Amino acid sequence: MSSNSLIFKSATELSQDLQAGTVSSVEITQAMIDRINAVDEQVHAFLHMDVQDALDQAKASDERRAKGECVSPLDGVPVGMKDVIAVKDQPLTAASKILENYRSPYDATVVRKLKEAGAVVAGRLNLDEFAMGSSTENSAYGPTRNPWNLDCVPGGSSGGSSAAVAAREVPLSLGSDTGGSIRQPASLCGVVGMKPTYGMVSRYGLAAFASSLDQIGPFSTTVEDAALLLEIISGHDSLDSTSYPTEVPSYSAELKNSCEPKVLGLPKEFFGPGMDDEVRASIEQVIEYYRSIGYQTKEVSLPTTDLSIPVYYVIATAEASSNLARYDGIRYTSRSERAENAIDVYAKSRGEGFGSEVKRRCILGAYALSSGYYDAYYLRAQKARTLIRQDFEKAFAEVDAILTPTSPTPAFKFGEKSDDPISMYLSDVYTISTNLAGLPGISVPCGFSGSGLPIGVQLIGKAFEESSLLQIAHAYDRAHLHGRQAPNL
Amino acid sequence: MxxxxxxxxxxxxxxxxxxxxxxxxxxxxxxxxxxxxxxxxxxxxxxxxxxxxxxxxxxxxxxxxxxxxxxxxxxxxxxxxxxxxxxxxxxxxxxxxxxxxxxxxxxxxxxxxxxxxxxxxxxxxxxxxxxxxxxxxxxxxxxxxxxxxxxxxxxxxxxxxxxxxxxxxxxxxxxxxxxxxxxxxxxxxxxxxxxxxxxxxxxxxxxxxxxxxxxxxxxxxxxxxxxxxxxxxxxxxxxxxxxxxxxxxxxxxxxxxxxxxxxxxxxxxxxxxxxxxxxxxxxxxxxxxxxxxRVRAGLPEKPFDKQRRYQQEMNLPYSITSALCGDHLLCAYFEEAAALCKSAGKVANWVVNDLLRELSQANKVDEFAEEEAEKITPQSCAVSPQMLADLVNLIEDGKLTNNVAKELFPEMFTSGKSATELAKEKGLDQQSDDSEIEGICAEAIANDPDAAEKFRGGKEGAINALKGAVMKATRGQANPKVVDETLRRLLS
Incomplete structure (x- = not known):
């Protein structure tokens, strides 16, 4: 079997091949390494790749399998990590200069679970610095390029994770989603990306951006693969007090069960102006398909939709200003060589170590929390957040899932929005409210624009009902498999 | 102002x-x-x-x-x-x-x-x-x-x-x-x-x-x-x-x-x-x-409440209770010993005077010690509440004199031996043996017929000379109460 064919297989297919004994984990991992060597110079999805460590893990997996001790369907399958998820002894830069020389001494809970499941945890994937951005242009180590058009952004912040899967450099990856950072780049790169319910996946070991919004989630080429990865990383963790004590069903097994047609909500506020015509057309085709297989659609209203961006940028930046305070040049972060006293160490190390978007958000957030402004900004934003959550609750009384575009436009060009923070922030307009409400959301590839750029549809589910959401997404995806189409690189 | x-x-x-x-x-x-x-x-x-x-x-x-x-x-x-x-x-x-x-x-x-x-x-x-x-x-x-x-x-x-x-x-x-x-x-x-x-x-x-x-x-x-x-x-x-x-x-x-x-x-x-x-x-x-x-059920008695209880229920003087109640371990020790003993007041005295003294001496900080020594507490010291209660009971029963007991206590504290054990080793417990005391008293009367005569003649103070002789013969170890009773009996 040529390595070329290996890289185009889904994780489910690789898992089956491993089980059949037609391929080894070392072969898969080597094919992945070869692919990275071949295309990553163009894509720049990877910030770091420990080849030897990946091959060692693959070898250990093959040895387990030979002894009949295979531990999970993903045993031997490579999974890439966004460079904010801690892997023991591997770098963790968060795409920031300030963490240039940092290596994590411990594994994130999701990484521990993946290692226990035998997955080959390999590669550090690019992102907007500290997950702040929607284009990966904010990486201190250079942007990632969209594999479908190298002049376009891959989306962000998990642009490395989405581009690596789209470019077939790795079959699966993990990203983090605070306001759309998994779903938007998945949409722009033509792959599946899912943000689970807040509390479904442990955040222990995820370098925090906004604690009350962050969730780790999977990237894959199919919904089936996403289910496979999600069921391994989900579940209660005693190291994260915001993780929810609930049983995790086998999502991949439940996908195989026949699923009754459901009711899909179409929020009228999402289908207003600002949506690209090709995106609109593509979404309408998805709606048509669902109707054709017996689904009902229903207009719903989420009247507080226009609050979500301002609310998000108060809450997320406030939490970030505090979460990022630890990067101070004192201990493990890079210290400014120009620092002459204690205040200098903080001011200059942070001044030199952080990029402008990170600084902008830290300043915004610190302002929102300042004495005298707290009530007007942070407290008010929290109240508005409750209203947004209640909007969704009302809508979900009538529907099983909500269907929207993931992003108002397909991938945009480098530099197109990087000088205009507001227009950049608006690229998350459809995804942000999901995080504020803590709900699960998934982006599924649903076609291409005239210029060949991928378009994604977003499905939003009820809290902790990932299984149902995956079933609905799968109903579309199994019939279309747009994510299985690979770009020419 | x-x-x-x-x-x-x-x-x-x-x-x-x-x-x-x-x-x-x-x-x-x-x-x-x-x-x-x-x-x-x-x-x-x-x-x-x-x-x-x-x-x-x-x-x-x-x-x-x-x-x-x-x-x-x-x-x-x-x-x-x-x-x-x-x-x-x-x-x-x-x-x-x-x-x-x-x-x-x-x-x-x-x-x-x-x-x-x-x-x-x-x-x-x-x-x-x-x-x-x-x-x-x-x-x-x-x-x-x-x-x-x-x-x-x-x-x-x-x-x-x-x-x-x-x-x-x-x-x-x-x-x-x-x-x-x-x-x-x-x-x-x-x-x-x-x-x-x-x-x-x-x-x-x-x-x-x-x-x-x-x-x-x-x-x-x-x-x-x-x-x-x-x-x-x-x-x-x-x-x-x-x-x-x-x-x-x-x-x-x-x-x-x-x-x-x-x-x-x-x-x-x-x-x-x-x-x-x-x-x-x-x-x-x-x-x-x-x-x-659940937490309330595990609350201890407050130190001042304890002090009031000691004063009211046990009739302990304020000075004793204030010495006890600043230290809950000492209180616990005291209460355990008092329960085994006839006189809570006497036990309290022993705890506040003798036990505290020995503890503070034992816990004196050695400035040259490399590591901080583990502190000896009332609970970890060699004299258990039972041992102190026994000691007090022996005194109460007239089997040990207060003086002997005071002498024995520091040794009990260092050796962990009981009062009875130590008294036996030192031959100090014999004095409470009535027949031996009686012999010594009889001897004292025989040696000083003058004093005996005076006492019999109604001179109360004359008995002191006889007591002194007995105490001298017993090197001060005889129980004064027993000596007094025995002399009076023999002289009557």
Missing amino acids: EYEAVIGLEVHVQLDTRSKMFTRVGTGFGQPPNSLTDPVVLGLPGALPVMNQEAIEKSIKVGLLLGCKIAEVCKWDRKNYFYPDMPKNYQISQYDQPICEGGQVEIEMPGDNPSKMGPHRMVELTRIHLEEDVGKLTHYEQDSLVDYNRAGCPLLEIVSEPDMHNPDEVFAYLTSLRNSLVAAGISACDMEKGQLRCDANISVRPKGETTLGTKVELKNLNTISGVRNGVEYEIRRQIRAKEEGTPIIQETRRWNPEQKYTTPMRTKEMAHDYRYFPDPDLMPVKIDQPWIE
């Missing part, structure tokens, strides 16, 4: 828990620097706090002990500031919803003399909140070193109302608070180890006025005497300022224990904006009534 000081205290108490406030790493004093750390303590990327239930439970216990209202929910806030003592550059604390509100600390002021009980009163509390302790910085000429062993340890901040007026009250408050907390197993409250720390808010005003003067926060009061001296100095300084007409500015001042004065640290204008907000990493924890009741 006469001035009055108004003082409120902020007392920080390190809770004695097995692990830190938000992670599994252990706690302890004197460990190698930065050995009690992990990703959470060091604030590494991705590390998250998880609450320590034992710390919450101990805080509830303190609240119940001091009569506070316990919050229905234990909620956490972040206090943001940049300083290397806190690796995250924020401290997890409680801002607007402390775990306890209100409450009182009973204090006792000095009496007219040490054997008389002084007046008692309640000092009102404002609130008690739980937070994580910070690391310890040591500054050198060029560098500063930081030790995070203490960082993240559960720390309780007990804030009093401005309800004290002089250093004696401050001292009484701290002593009472410490006794209660130690007795309840909350903390060892050793100020030298930083387990109990205290800041004082001090203002002065003309006597009779009700509005508060400008307040100064006093820090670095590291010992109980430091608190007393620092507060005393600061009151004097403020009164002098008032008298001289210099304005008192709202500021934080540092007590300098060597030079014995206070110096400014920072003014109100330099105060931080801590940008408090609810910690999104920690879910609030509900404190329900059954939980509170």
Whole structure:
């Protein structure tokens, strides 16, 4: 079997091949390494790749399998990590200069679970610095390029994770989603990306951006693969007090069960102006398909939709200003060589170590929390957040899932929005409210624009009902498999 | 003009828990620097706090002990500031919803003399909140070193109302608070180890006025005497300022224990904006009534309640109870021995005089010792409550004289042997044998017929010569009561 064919297989297919004994984990991992060597110079999805460590893990997996001790369907399958998820002894830069020389001494809970499941945890994937951005242009180590058009952004912040899967450099990856950072780049790169319910996946070991919004989630080429990865990383963790004590069903097994047609909500506020015509057309085709297989659609209203961006940028930046305070040049972060006293160490190390978007958000957030402004900004934003959550609750009384575009436009060009923070922030307009409400959301590839750029549809589910959401997404995806189409690189 | 000081205290108490406030790493004093750390303590990327239930439970216990209202929910806030003592550059604390509100600390002021009980009163509390302790910085000429062993340890901040007026009250408050907390197993409250720390808010005003003067926060009061001296100095300084007409500015001042004065640290204008907000990493924890009741069931008797009980039910004198009730371990020892004994009063005397003396000698700090020796407690010492009770019972039964017992006790303390055992070894127990005493008494009468005759003739004092002879013959080991009875019987 040529390595070329290996890289185009889904994780489910690789898992089956491993089980059949037609391929080894070392072969898969080597094919992945070869692919990275071949295309990553163009894509720049990877910030770091420990080849030897990946091959060692693959070898250990093959040895387990030979002894009949295979531990999970993903045993031997490579999974890439966004460079904010801690892997023991591997770098963790968060795409920031300030963490240039940092290596994590411990594994994130999701990484521990993946290692226990035998997955080959390999590669550090690019992102907007500290997950702040929607284009990966904010990486201190250079942007990632969209594999479908190298002049376009891959989306962000998990642009490395989405581009690596789209470019077939790795079959699966993990990203983090605070306001759309998994779903938007998945949409722009033509792959599946899912943000689970807040509390479904442990955040222990995820370098925090906004604690009350962050969730780790999977990237894959199919919904089936996403289910496979999600069921391994989900579940209660005693190291994260915001993780929810609930049983995790086998999502991949439940996908195989026949699923009754459901009711899909179409929020009228999402289908207003600002949506690209090709995106609109593509979404309408998805709606048509669902109707054709017996689904009902229903207009719903989420009247507080226009609050979500301002609310998000108060809450997320406030939490970030505090979460990022630890990067101070004192201990493990890079210290400014120009620092002459204690205040200098903080001011200059942070001044030199952080990029402008990170600084902008830290300043915004610190302002929102300042004495005298707290009530007007942070407290008010929290109240508005409750209203947004209640909007969704009302809508979900009538529907099983909500269907929207993931992003108002397909991938945009480098530099197109990087000088205009507001227009950049608006690229998350459809995804942000999901995080504020803590709900699960998934982006599924649903076609291409005239210029060949991928378009994604977003499905939003009820809290902790990932299984149902995956079933609905799968109903579309199994019939279309747009994510299985690979770009020419 | 006469001035009055108004003082409120902020007392920080390190809770004695097995692990830190938000992670599994252990706690302890004197460990190698930065050995009690992990990703959470060091604030590494991705590390998250998880609450320590034992710390919450101990805080509830303190609240119940001091009569506070316990919050229905234990909620956490972040206090943001940049300083290397806190690796995250924020401290997890409680801002607007402390775990306890209100409450009182009973204090006792000095009496007219040490054997008389002084007046008692309640000092009102404002609130008690739980937070994580910070690391310890040591500054050198060029560098500063930081030790995070203490960082993240559960720390309780007990804030009093401005309800004290002089250093004696401050001292009484701290002593009472410490006794209660130690007795309840909350903390060892050793100020030298930083387990109990205290800041004082001090203002002065003309006597009779009700509005508060400008307040100064006093820090670095590291010992109980430091608190007393620092507060005393600061009151004097403020009164002098008032008298001289210099304005008192709202500021934080540092007590300098060597030079014995206070110096400014920072003014109100330099105060931080801590940008408090609810910690999104920690879910609030509900404190329900059954939980509170479970903790209440485990509350110990308060030291002053215990003292009143000893005085009322056991008829112990004030001086004895005050010596006992400052030390809950001594009380526990005493109560155990008293239960095995005919005279609680006598046991109390032995505990307060002899046992305490031996303990304090045994625990004398050896300045040249490399490691701090384990402290001997009443419970760990060689004389068990049973052994002390036996000793007291032997005296009561006339089998040992008080003098012999006093001589034996230090040996019991060092050897762990019982009184009976030691008396036998030394041949001292024989004297209580009636027949032998009788022989010696008969001999004394025979040797001094003159004295015998005088006594028989009604001269009561003549018996003393005979007693003296018996005591001399027995090297003072005979029980005087037995000797007296025997002589009278033989002479009648």
